[in-house]
Amino acid sequence: MSKILFVYPNKEGYPIIPLSISVLAGVLKRDGHTVDVFDITFMLTDRLDHNAREKTGVVKKVDVEKYWGEAKKQDIREEFKKKIGAFNPDLIAFSIVENNYACARELLKVAKQITNSPTIVGGIFPTVAPEFFIQDDNVDIICIGEGERALLELVHRLEHAKDITTIQNCIVKCNGTITKNDVGPFYDWEPFAYQDWGIFDRRHLLKPFIGKMWKTGFFEMSRGCPFDCFYCANHIYQDMFKSLGPYHREKSLEYVFREIEHMKKAYSLELVFFNDENFLMMEKKRFEAFCAQMKERINLPFFIQTRAESLCDEEKVKMLSEAGCITVGIGVESGSQRIRRETLNKNTPDHVYVKAFANCKKYTIRTTAYVMIGLPFETEDDIEETAEFCKKIEAQSIAISIFAPYHGTRLYDICVKNNFVEDKYYENISVNDSTILNMPQLSRERLEGLYYKFNDLVYSVS
Ligand code: B12
Structure with missing residues (x-):
């Protein structure tokens, strides 16, 4: 049996157990391997992500130091x-x-300096931009897309000293040659495996919400999204895996609930968060079964994220509320319909948002509007329109981000084409309170000002 060390270079320091590692670690453990993680979250002095959330009013102030501990600077290398x-x-x-x-690149260097163990990289960035890793001598294997089958196969072949160059979903560097393999079938959550949270620091489970800390667990009911929003990398996945069937897939409800029941008991959970990109995109029958079992078997408050379109049916929202849903995160993105349609390729009309937010309010589900500012071609007037729109739909909280053009998204190409950014990797791609875009119509200083003022614009009485 093998020993696998995961690395979580969580340089923004926001405590969260990443589903990617917990799922992969669970699958490896079920197969009898020993797993551990090197996680930098609590080695940083700057909780960049959390601080920005507090400062912009996304979360109410809680004494997080009391729960997450004093941030102590450590020498990560x-x-x-x-x-x-x-x-x-x-x-x-x-x-x-x-x-x-x-941060990952630095740690890859350290790994190669002190050990001969092979290194594998996976996740969204290696998937959409493998060229960065093909060039890096400290990387031996690059996983494209889902990692469950690929990792198990790799570990098995390493253990038995077999050829590793032909593993599906992998680009393998071996004796100076690079072998790019095709992608294998989607992972179907079979056989059943629990996520492994045991390798992580328990402080990761504590989430600030409405002024208190909650023991929160993250779960998945489905994977993938069929839409093609220009700020998201989904279209690459849809394209890359189109020979395998629809990218959006659902996990069996029995497996979902078996896992939540187990984790609730083992970690005394108080809150459940579903990671699904568009939670309510499921058939009526499945939704009804979900609501019934969530109440009967779990009986905990839960969070979901979903598109506004899926909240227009009042009956559905009522059922969701009765099942225990206390917060819905809805991607509003921009209050300007023109920006939504032309820049973001998300053509949800205003009246759909109005209806969705009103339904949630009626059934006392708290709403969070996810909003981005500093979008390509956006003006100050557009941002003010977004604030007005948030006021109109009566969003109870706003999660505001400054737009970042991630590799693999269509907006990345649009930003490069319009000289808003250079075609390269920016270390400060996500700096919370600033932008890497250089746009003539909106200065960085003005944008930063609007970022911190945004909640006041929405919630101040005028
Ligand atoms: C839910 C979610 C979140 C949750 C995460 C909660 C959690 N506990 O994991 C929250 C809201 C906290 C979040 C935060 C952020 N997110 Co997010 N998030 C998502 C979302 C919608 C789903 C991710 C998920 O859970 N998928 C299910 C898991 C099982 O899949 P996975 O992570 O892809 O992992 C699989 C494979 O990638 C692979 N794999 C992953 N790692 C490894 C490692 C190895 C060695 C191997 C072999 C394989 C492998 O195997 C895994 C299992 O199959 C995605 C959209 C998407 N399509 O992925 C965006 C997404 C990943 N997020 C994104 C971003 C930008 C962020 C933030 C940086 C935003 C911010 N500035 O705060 C942070 C970063 C947080 C962090 N430290 O990693 C971007 C990433 C873009 C990019 N190119 O890097 C995405 C793709 C959305 C987008 N815009 O396109 N996010």
């Missing part, structure tokens, strides 16, 4: 060396989103 020395892994596995890539 040294800690990583110690971890590798103590665990002596057979494989080092990095999970990478674009804004933690710079």
Whole structure:
């Protein structure tokens, strides 16, 4: 049996157990392997992400230091060396989103300096931009798309000293040659495996919400999204995997509830968060069964994220509320219909948002409007329109972000074409309170001002 060390280069420091690692670790453990994680979350002095959330009013102020502990600066490279020395892994596995890539790159260097263990990278950034990793001598294998089958196969072949160059979903560098394999079938959650939270610091489970900390667990009921919004990387997935069937797939409800029941008991959960990109995109029968079982088997408050279109049916919203849903996150993105249609390719009309938010209000489900500002071609007037729109729909809270052009999105190409950014990797891609875009119609200073003022614009009485 093998020892696999995951690396979570969570440089923004917001405590969260990433589903990617917890799912992969669970699958490996079920197969009898030993798994651990090197997680930098609590080694940082700056909780960039949380601080921005508090400052913009996304979360109410809570004494997070009391629960997450005083942030103590640690030498991350040294800690990583110690971890590798103590665990002596057979494989080092990095999970990478674009804004933690710079940190991952440094740690990949450290890994190669002190061990001969192979390194594998996976996650959204290696999937949409494998070229960065093909060039990096510290990376041996790149996983494209889902990792469950690929990792199990790789670990098995390494263990039995078999050829690793032909594993589906993998780009493998071996003796100076690079082998790019095709993508294999989607993972179908079979056989059943629990996520593994045991390898993570328990402080990750504490989430601030309405002024208190809640023991929160993250779960998935489905994967994938069929839409083609220009700020999202989904179209790449749809394209890359189109030979395999529809990218959006659902996990069996029995498996979903078996896992939540187990985790609720093991970790005394108080709140459940569903990670699904568009939660309510399911057939009526499944939805009804979900609501009934959520109440009977779990009986905990829960959060979902879904498109406004799926909240227009009043009966459905009522059932959702009765099942225990206390907050719905809805992607409003921009209050300007022109920006939504032309820049974001999200053509949801205003009246759909109005109806969706009104339905939630009627059945006392708290609403969070996800909003982006600093979008390509956006003007100050558009941002004011967004604030007005949030007021109109009576969003109870606003999660505001400054737009970042991630690789793999159509907006990335649009930004490069219009010289708003260069075609390269920006280490500060997600800086919370600023932008990497250089746009003639909206200065950085003005944008930052609007970012911190946004909640006041919406909630101040005029
Ligand atoms: C839910 C979600 C969140 C949740 C995460 C909650 C949690 N506990 O995980 C929250 C809201 C916290 C969040 C935060 C952020 N998110 Co987010 N998020 C998503 C979303 C909608 C689903 C992700 C998910 O859970 N998928 C299910 C899991 C099982 O799949 P997975 O993560 O892809 O992992 C699989 C494979 O990628 C692969 N894999 C992953 N790692 C590894 C490692 C190895 C070694 C191997 C072999 C394979 C492998 O195997 C896994 C299992 O099959 C995606 C959209 C999407 N299509 O992915 C965006 C997405 C991942 N997020 C995105 C972004 C930008 C962010 C933030 C940076 C935003 C911000 N500035 O705060 C942060 C970063 C947080 C972090 N530290 O990683 C972007 C990433 C863009 C990019 N190119 O990097 C995405 C793709 C959305 C988009 N705009 O297109 N996010």
